[in-house]
Amino acid sequence: MSAPQTFNTNSQTIAYEVTGTGPPLLLLHGFPQTRAMWRPMVPGLAEQFTVVSADLRGYGDSTKPTSVQDMSFRLMGADMVNLMTALGHPHFHLAGHDRGARTAHRIALDHPNAVDSLTVMDIVPTEYLLSNMTTRIAQAYYHWLFLAQPYPFPETLIGHDPDAYFERCLLGFGKASLDQFDPHLLTLYRTAWRRPDTIRAMCHDYRAALEIDWGDDAADLDRRVTCPTLVLYGQDGAMARLLDVPARWADRVSNLTSKPMPGGHFFPDQVPTETQGALLEFLKSL
Template sequence: MFAGFEEIDVALPEATIHARVGGKGDPLLLLHGYPQTHFMWHPVAEQLAETHRVIIPDLRGYGDSVAKSDDFTFRAMAQDFILLMEHLGHSQFQVVSHDRGSRVAHRMVLDHPDAVRSVAILDILPTLDVWRVMDDWLAKKYYHWSFLAQPGDMPRRLINGDPILFLHSALLGLSGSTDLFAKEALAEYERAARNPDVVAAWCGDYSAGASTDLDHDRENLGQTSDIPCLVLWGSKGAVAHHIDPLEAWKVWFPNAVGHAVDAGHFLVEERPTEVLEALIEHLR
């Protein structure tokens, strides 16, 4: 996995970001989501590196990235990656993102519009829309949204009592099977989940996503970006159950295009060939 990539650790003001870097060409930032690490990109990383310089970090506090503050807002995480890319010599770049990483990418476009040349958003709705349409059906599918956001240390203590059970529950709840994950990738997700600091980052992320991040997004309602935007979602997942994901994202990205993929939530690992084809077309 990740043949030809080097691993780096870059110290930033509020985090030390762990990443893999490989390939040559236009810079391309890949952002993962919960409860994973940068390893989720292993099915497509080497192919993308044939035409791009690919940078694949762990989010602040996730995986092997270390948080230096308690700020897990998407705004703070977006700033991490602006600084990371500047450190690597890239003032402009394209972003491909999944799950929480897509929320970071969205915030990056809002806060740093001159930096992001295009964005791909995989299997999420805008944060405001998720909370707006939350009902009993979605609450059962997305129970972690409320659980991880609970105040105090209760969620962390419960998760740390059996982190692998919790991780597998999260993966199964969003995918239906852990068989779709490569053994090496699943082992990395399990290793990260055993780290109490990673669990704290999960909770910090979702706590911000239920509070400060909503305020930030409300402040930007009406702000749009005309950059190219690709939206992909799993036809077997929860994203399209209430509203059309493409129409939801066109509110923010009027030029957005996209389609459903025959998969659950983890598109890249379940349907890598189809996702890669869509990404290659988008990145041209």
């Protein structure tokens, strides 16, 4: 990964990259990845947008908080709003995958005037998922419960072979094979997730989901995201098999567009060209 720029906010250091010119577009990665996941798409997006890709706190080259309280989506989101404001973008388009999508949803709720459009990739709202955790959902998304176990139990088990665990995550949330992931990006992901402080922070992310984010979202059930919203989801992934993804967003946003994508949960890695195209099509329509 190239040397990132850094921004200090909320006692955290956020690593980010900026490419292109035009309206600002912030891209947020998910678990267990880094901002590098967007690199195949950035050149095409940067022809029309100022693209900012950033590592969430706890991930990649950003600071690794040592407390669960510091890994909430609300605080992750505040980091990014502060970053974009410092870059001269008080409002911006916003797209995220997985944990980045959950952070983006929280940004759209907490900072509605900052978000011109929202794109979430392969998630349903956090509150819905946790409040409706059926046996089948728990089986497919067992990592939510495993990673949330008290420190240092999951960290110890993962630390014995991080590649084995996190590669299983890449393959286990939908139909995928390792050869569908760019080899260079896989190397970057492995470098990041092998760090003990990254493993701890990612576990804290999932602990915070149960201990903090669930309550934050439950308190906001009467609020809707008001900006235009695109929901992309892997047509072969566990989320699509278990849930009607667009329907789960229908009462959470005011202006909804949805589209199934080829592949599973990690369709941005599996089909980056198609993902870039779907995002550009949506943004051009606004």
